[in-house]
Amino acid sequence: MKYLIIVILLFILFSLGSAMFYLVKGKGQSQNTVRFLTVRVALSVLLFLFIILAAYMGWIEPHQPNFLNRP
Amino acid sequence: MSHDITHDEIAHDHHDHDHKPKGFVKRWLMTTNHKDIGTLYLIFAFAMFIFGGAMAMVIRLELFQPGLQFVEPDFFNQMTTMHALIMVFGAVMPAFVGLANWMIPMMIGAPDMALPRMNNWSFWILPFAFAILSSTLFMDGGAPAGGWTMYPPLVLQGGHNVAYLVFAVHLMGISSIMGAINVIATIMNMRAPNVGYLNMPLFVWTWLITAFLLIAVMPVLAGAVTMLLTDRYFDTSFFNAAGGGDPVLFQHIFWFFGHPEVYIMILPAFGVISEIIPTFARKPLFGYVSMVYATAAIAFLSFIVWAHHMFSVGMPLGAELYFMYATMMIAVPTGVKVFNWVATMWKGSMTFETPMLFSLAFVILFTIGGFSGVMMALAPVDLQYHDTYFIVAHFHYVLVTGAVFAIIAGAYYWLPKWSGHMYNERLGKIHFWWSTISVNVLFFPQHFLGLAGMPRRIPDYSTQFAEFNMWSSIGGFAFGLAQVFFIYIVWKTVRGGEKATAEVWEGAKGLEWTVPSPAPYHTFEDFGPVDLDKMAHGKTH
Amino acid sequence: MSEASKDQYYVPHLAKWPIVGSIGLTVTVLGAINLLNSENPGTPWVMYLGLAIIIWMMFGWFGEVVKESEERLYNTQVDTSFRMGMIWFIFSEVMFFACFFGALFYARNFSVPWLGGEGTGLATNEVLYPGYEGVWPTNGPLDLGGQFTLIDPYHLPLVNTLLLLASSVTITIAHHALRANNRKQTVIWLIATVLLGAIFIFYQAEEYVIAYQEYNLKLSSGIYGSTFFMLTGFHGMHVTLGAIMISVITVRVWRGHFRPESHFGFEAVAWYWHFVDVVWLGLFIFVYII
Numbered sequence: 001m002k003y004l005i006i007v008i009l010l011f012i013l014f015s016l017g018s019a020m021f022y023l024v025k026g027k028g029q030s031q032n033t034v035r036f037l038t039v040r041v042a043l044s045v046l047l048f049l050f051i052i053l054a055a056y057m058g059w060i061e062p063h064q065p066n067f068l069n070r071p
Numbered sequence: 072m073s074h075d076i077t078h079d080e081i082a083h084d085h086h087d088h089d090h091k092p093k094g095f096v097k098r099w100l101m102t103t104n105h106k107d108i109g110t111l112y113l114i115f116a117f118a119m120f121i122f123g124g125a126m127a128m129v130i131r132l133e134l135f136q137p138g139l140q141f142v143e144p145d146f147f148n149q150m151t152t153m154h155a156l157i158m159v160f161g162a163v164m165p166a167f168v169g170l171a172n173w174m175i176p177m178m179i180g181a182p183d184m185a186l187p188r189m190n191n192w193s194f195w196i197l198p199f200a201f202a203i204l205s206s207t208l209f210m211d212g213g214a215p216a217g218g219w220t221m222y223p224p225l226v227l228q229g230g231h232n233v234a235y236l237v238f239a240v241h242l243m244g245i246s247s248i249m250g251a252i253n254v255i256a257t258i259m260n261m262r263a264p265n266v267g268y269l270n271m272p273l274f275v276w277t278w279l280i281t282a283f284l285l286i287a288v289m290p291v292l293a294g295a296v297t298m299l300l301t302d303r304y305f306d307t308s309f310f311n312a313a314g315g316g317d318p319v320l321f322q323h324i325f326w327f328f329g330h331p332e333v334y335i336m337i338l339p340a341f342g343v344i345s346e347i348i349p350t351f352a353r354k355p356l357f358g359y360v361s362m363v364y365a366t367a368a369i370a371f372l373s374f375i376v377w378a379h380h381m382f383s384v385g386m387p388l389g390a391e392l393y394f395m396y397a398t399m400m401i402a403v404p405t406g407v408k409v410f411n412w413v414a415t416m417w418k419g420s421m422t423f424e425t426p427m428l429f430s431l432a433f434v435i436l437f438t439i440g441g442f443s444g445v446m447m448a449l450a451p452v453d454l455q456y457h458d459t460y461f462i463v464a465h466f467h468y469v470l471v472t473g474a475v476f477a478i479i480a481g482a483y484y485w486l487p488k489w490s491g492h493m494y495n496e497r498l499g500k501i502h503f504w505w506s507t508i509s510v511n512v513l514f515f516p517q518h519f520l521g522l523a524g525m526p527r528r529i530p531d532y533s534t535q536f537a538e539f540n541m542w543s544s545i546g547g548f549a550f551g552l553a554q555v556f557f558i559y560i561v562w563k564t565v566r567g568g569e570k571a572t573a574e575v576w577e578g579a580k581g582l583e584w585t586v587p588s589p590a591p592y593h594t595f596e597d598f599g600p601v602d603l604d605k606m607a608h609g610k611t612h
Numbered sequence: 613m614s615e616a617s618k619d620q621y622y623v624p625h626l627a628k629w630p631i632v633g634s635i636g637l638t639v640t641v642l643g644a645i646n647l648l649n650s651e652n653p654g655t656p657w658v659m660y661l662g663l664a665i666i667i668w669m670m671f672g673w674f675g676e677v678v679k680e681s682e683e684r685l686y687n688t689q690v691d692t693s694f695r696m697g698m699i700w701f702i703f704s705e706v707m708f709f710a711c712f713f714g715a716l717f718y719a720r721n722f723s724v725p726w727l728g729g730e731g732t733g734l735a736t737n738e739v740l741y742p743g744y745e746g747v748w749p750t751n752g753p754l755d756l757g758g759q760f761t762l763i764d765p766y767h768l769p770l771v772n773t774l775l776l777l778a779s780s781v782t783i784t785i786a787h788h789a790l791r792a793n794n795r796k797q798t799v800i801w802l803i804a805t806v807l808l809g810a811i812f813i814f815y816q817a818e819e820y821v822i823a824y825q826e827y828n829l830k831l832s833s834g835i836y837g838s839t840f841f842m843l844t845g846f847h848g849m850h851v852t853l854g855a856i857m858i859s860v861i862t863v864r865v866w867r868g869h870f871r872p873e874s875h876f877g878f879e880a881v882a883w884y885w886h887f888v889d890v891v892w893l894g895l896f897i898f899v900y901i902i
Binding site: 092097100101102103181182183185186187188189191192195196199202203231234235238241242245248251252253255256259260261286287288289290291293294295297298300301304305306307308309311312313314315316317319320323324327385387598 | 620621623624625626627628629630631633634635637638641642644645648649673689692693694696697700701703704705707708710711712714715718719722723724726727731732746750751752753754756757831832834835836837838839841842
């Protein structure tokens with residue numbers, strides 16, 4: 001599950017990077033920058049929903065500090 | 072204005088712009104001219120070179136004989152630390168940025184750097200940054216003394232100077248990042264319309280790749296020193312094992328910056344040498360495209376080999392092996408470069424003017440430095456050399472006879488273009504032989520000292536090292552004096568002397584040789600297509 | 613509008629702001645150094661003075677650029693230079709955050725487990741820190757700062773994630789609106805973005821107060837506190853900066869700056885905002901959840 005989350009994060013980074021590329025390449029004329037940014041936002045929302053689902057289903061558990069067994 | 076302006080009108084318009092701004096403040100503090108900013112960078116770098124060199128003289132004076140004669144051990148440590156910081160960030164890097172400012176727009180047919188205001192700011196941060204850093208020399212507790220690598224926990228014991236050090240490094244980082252952004256934007260966006268990437272001179276290529284390295288690693292250094300700052304003043308535990316951190320973490324982050332940093336200092340040097348050797352061998356550069364690929368390969372490899380600086384610190388065995396083999400791979404693209412330079416000279420009709428002499432010395436002496444680098448890449452034997460004078464000899468061979476020699480070669484090569492006067496060839500040759508002999512007397516014995524076990528960063532040493540240290544110090548003083556002589560040569564050239572032609576060097580290729588000497592205040596203002604035949608690699612491959 | 617400017621790369625003359633910026637930076641830094649080094653720091657007037665100079669410089673400098681831009685002095689080539697400047701600036705920011713994420717990665721995967729006895733750390737663990745289990749999150753074997761409670765990722769951080777995500781959506785809507793030359797819509801959605809950003813910063817501050825006052829989670833709480841506060845803190849600073857930039861852009865759109873086919877200032881800021889949001893997603897996942 002953790003890895004799936006990281007993979008989606010990588011996709012988000014990729015679309016963000018593509019948007020950056022077209023920021024220079026398209027010189028503001030083409031639709032590509034906006035399109036990739038939209039993809040980026042959509043993926044992020046997807047990831048967010050997935051995290052909530054995973055937490056609800058108990059697939060991932062937040063870490064907790066372990067202060068037992070102190071010297 | 073309408074669009075049917077005649078060419079004459081434009082030319083006239085430009086002529087008006089040609090007047091340099093009047094008054095010191097307008098001309099130098101507020102300039103946006105790439106040539107003025109280049110000059111500022113070069114003067115600043117040279118001043119820092121002398122300042123850092125003076126510290127090296129203190130070091131060599133103390134090491135002239137065993138025992139403590141002249142300075143306190145703590146002051147000695149301040150000298151080694153500040154010498155390195157000033158030479159790396161104040162002398163070598165700004166000198167190359169100065170060369171980039173002067174030459175890149177002229178080499179690609181651009182009217183100026185892409186972002187001229189920011190160009191001014193990149194330079195004008197530097198004097199302030201070094202004033203902040205150097206001010207610690209006059210304070211209670213003195214300057215940083217933990218070595219230029221700033222390893223915790225030692226550097227954090229520096230007292231008040233930690234904050235000065237960290238913020239000075241931040242300012243230098245800001246300056247470098249802005250300078251690098253400017254170089255990239257200039258090269259990618261400001262080439263004359265008919266100049267493609269594979270028409271660019273190699274100096275431009277090496278600087279493009281260097282600029283990428285700068286942008287990638289200077290923020291990492293900023294992050295590392297920020298963690299030092301919070302560890303020192305805000306009780307964080309990044310480098311404190313008691314809190315779950317690790318001092319070795321700093322070394323990893325530092326060298327992730329530090330290894331690309333050493334290529335930041337040498338790649339533009341490769342570029343300068345690749346300009347000079349073809350001119351004086353009167354042959355085109357051998358293997359231009361392979362030079363470009365080799366530069367890119369070296370840059371890529373520089374990101375994945377950082378821990379070879381840390382073999383003795385304790386790493387998993389697999390990591391030691393990986394970093395050892397990855398490091399040795401760098402010898403391949405570097406070898407491509409050295410063989411290409413030699414092949415360029417093969418059967419050329421060579422002449423040996425001062426820039427060429429310095430370039431030849433670069434090829435030979437840098438290769439010696441490269442070889443000692445390969446020796447240290449071997450993890451098992453590195454345990455013997457680590458932190459001895461062997462490493463001192465190694466990085467001075469690649470930085471002094473490498474980077475600094477390339478800067479001096481470039482200065483002689485382009486000085487007629489900058490000043491409009493030829494330097495005195497006889498004095499130049501004297502400077503060359505004086506420097507080359509003394510620098511070898513200075514650094515070659517340090518190999519033996521290191522192999523025999525003399526540690527670096529110490530003010531006193533065991534008596535069996537006495538003789539080599541004395542030789543080394545004598546070489547050091549002679550080399551220092553030679554650079555004062557260099558000031559005299561440059562000063563004399565700028566003030567007057569034989570007028571230089573536009574071409575300066577017989578048959579030299581490159582757009583910079585198509586403009587008059589001295590180069591006019593504004594060049595390539597019409598920003599039109601350039602004559603590709605005048606460029607060394609103007610033809611398609 | 614001058615046609616001649618289309619053919620010429622605009623090279624400004626006599627930049628007075630850079631030297632002001634250098635002085636501002638130096639005064640700020642000297643103020644900060646004094647503050648850090650003094651035993652009883654008073655009000656850091658020197659630092660405030662420096663920051664004021666920097667803000668003055670930014671208004672002056674950017675004002676000059678905006679004026680020149682609206683005078684149509686910049687051709688497409690100048691525009692491309694600005695674009696390259698912006699993306700490589702953002703790339704340097706990415707590397708800055710990468711440095712701190714790297715420190716987090718190293719602490720979690722190497723230094724803490726080694727202190728707990730993994731790998732070659734067995735002797736260290738047995739001799740120096742017997743009984744210490746290298747489990748994340750931790751304040752280290754010597755229990756620096758005392759025990760702390762974690763921020764529950766599914767309360768404030770979750771709300772914050774939602775806020776920032778929503779702000780990315782609103783700025784994307786604004787972007788589309790500007791392309792359609794619908795200025796009123798653009799301004800409305802930009803204001804929404806700034807508001808969402810402001811609420812985010814407010815909640816982030818709230819979270820810090822709770823962490824310090826109730827959870828005993830501090831900057832000095834070992835490696836967990838260090839990485840937690842440094843990562844979220846630098847991110848918060850970037851959100852603040854981004855919100856200020858969007859505010860400026862909103863005013864400019866309001867005043868009729870930009871055109872549907874040419875609005876680099878807007879795009880640069882929008883891109884910066886997206887970058888800040890993605891960094892937050894990384895933080896939410898690696899700092900709070902996993």
